[in-house]
Amino acid sequence: MAESNVLIVGAGPVGLAAAIELGRQGTPVRIVDSSESRTGLSKAVGINVQSLELLEPSGVTERLLAAGIRIRRANLWLDGRPLVSLDLSLVRHRFNFLLALSQSETERILAEALGDLGIDVERRTTLVGLEEAGGGIRARMTLPDGSETQHVAGTLLGADGARSTVRKALDIDFVGARYENTWSLADVTLSWSHGYSDVNLFLSTAGPMLFTVPIGPDRIRAISQTDDALGLLPADSLVTKVHWQSVFHVALRQAAHYQGGNAFLAGDAAHVHSPAGGRGMNLGFWDACSFARRHADGTLAGYEAERHPIGARILAITDRMFRIASLPPGLGQMARNAAMRTVAQLPIVQRRIAPQLLGIET
Numbered sequence: 600m601a602e603s604n605v606l607i608v609g610a611g612p613v614g615l616a617a618a619i620e621l622g623r624q625g626t627p628v629r630i631v632d633s634s635e636s637r638t639g640l641s642k643a644v645g646i647n648v649q650s651l652e653l654l655e656p657s658g659v660t661e662r663l664l665a666a667g668i669r670i671r672r673a674n675l676w677l678d679g680r681p682l683v684s685l686d687l688s689l690v691r692h693r694f695n696f697l698l699a700l701s702q703s704e705t706e707r708i709l710a711e712a713l714g715d716l717g718i719d720v721e722r723r724t725t726l727v728g729l730e731e732a733g734g735g736i737r738a739r740m741t742l743p744d745g746s747e748t749q750h751v752a753g754t755l756l757g758a759d760g761a762r763s764t765v766r767k768a769l770d771i772d773f774v775g776a777r778y779e780n781t782w783s784l785a786d787v788t789l790s791w792s793h794g795y796s797d798v799n800l801f802l803s804t805a806g807p808m809l810f811t812v813p814i815g816p817d818r819i820r821a822i823s824q825t826d827d828a829l830g831l832l833p834a835d836s837l838v839t840k841v842h843w844q845s846v847f848h849v850a851l852r853q854a855a856h857y858q859g860g861n862a863f864l865a866g867d868a869a870h871v872h873s874p875a876g877g878r879g880m881n882l883g884f885w886d887a888c889s890f891a892r893r894h895a896d897g898t899l900a901g902y903e904a905e906r907h908p909i910g911a912r913i914l915a916i917t918d919r920m921f922r923i924a925s926l927p928p929g930l931g932q933m934a935r936n937a938a939m940r941t942v943a944q945l946p947i948v949q950r951r952i953a954p955q956l957l958g959i960e961t
């Protein structure tokens with residue numbers, strides 16, 4: 600039976616970030632993941648200012664910046680006409696942009712940074728159960744050859760995603776529900792008149808909205824709360840390659856507790872919400888860095904009291920954005936569009952909304 604200070608279950612972006620931060624402090628850390636390899640999918644494509652700040656001391660930010668696209672403008676369209684264009688570069692911050700990068704690339708960079716600290720992810724290693732053991736926690740895991748092993752750690756971090764085994768083993772409720780809408784996304788190479796450096800929200804009085812983010816020199820992510828994001832692209836769009844398409848449901852759920860004894864939850868294991876606002880992975884990075892800092896200064900007892908209300912607040916923001924974006928055609932949608940037309944040109948929109956889009960906490 601092996602012993603280490605922290606066992607991290609899950610090597611998605613959140614587990615990797617936690618391992619890097621712990622590793623930098625010299626904390627003995629072990630990180631395991633049930634999958635054979637990291638995700639090849641683009642999933643979370645927006646890295647916000649707060650994440651760039653949090654990941655800067657480890658050198659990860661420098662690598663992310665070298666790989667990603669800096670988005671400096673957010674445009675709102677109504678029925679094909681421009682309504683407002685927010686200049687994110689006017690925000691007074693040295694990271695006055697949103698960084699767009701495929702999650703597969705973000706995970707590659709995180710795993711490399713972790714490797715530089717001499718820590719590798721132990722893959723095809725699956726947590727199957729855990730129990731308190733003296734002052735620590737005993738984890739039961741299956742190894743690649745199918746055999747079972749036990750590991751006693753002082754602390755365990757469950758960063759094992761929305762279906763978290765850690766959360767279930769701790770018998771912690773995942774409170775919330777699934778939204779009814781079907782969502783879809785498509786990563787495509789295309790030619791169109793909207794360029795490859797801005798985010799765009801296309802609203803329509805006749806139907807659903809479409810959101811686009813650039814993810815490559817001639818490539819964008821299109822996302823909508825219908826099952827056909829591609830069908831909502833502006834008429835002048837010519838799609839030459841579909842890289843990834845997915846139809847999915849979105850839930851709004853938060854773990855009732857983020858701690859059970861010596862085990863803690865972070866990232867999607869602790870909260871899931873709609874992609875509106877692109878906060879999911881960023882909120883997880885914040886959890887991970889807070890966990891590592893608190894582990895170092897001996898204040899882990901305050902982790903849940905800090906993280907749960909912040910998670911609840913972000914979930915409420917994304918829920919509001921989701922509901923506004925998902926209004927069906929009719930009076931509600933007309934009122935929304937009229938309100939947006941009215942406030943769009945107010946300077947306060949630029950002053951208040953642009954920092955929020957960048958994830959700057961005010």
Ligand SMILES: Cc1cc2nc3c(=O)[nH]c(=O)nc-3n(C[C@H](O)[C@H](O)[C@H](O)COP(=O)(O)OP(=O)(O)OC[C@H]3O[C@@H](n4cnc5c(N)ncnc54)[C@H](O)[C@@H]3O)c2cc1C
Nearest residue numbers: 609611612613633643644726759760866867877878879880
């Ligand atoms: C289509 C899509 C689009 C998205 N867009 C955005 C966006 O624009 N912006 C944003 O911020 N977020 C976005 N997200 C959300 C984002 O992808 C997640 O928030 C993020 O991946 C969560 O990271 P995580 O490390 O907490 O969990 P995950 O990425 O789910 O990683 C969990 C890891 O745990 C491993 N694991 C699971 N169970 C076990 C076990 N028992 N033992 C060992 N290992 C285990 C898994 O193999 C996995 O590698 C999107 C998600 C999807 C699906």
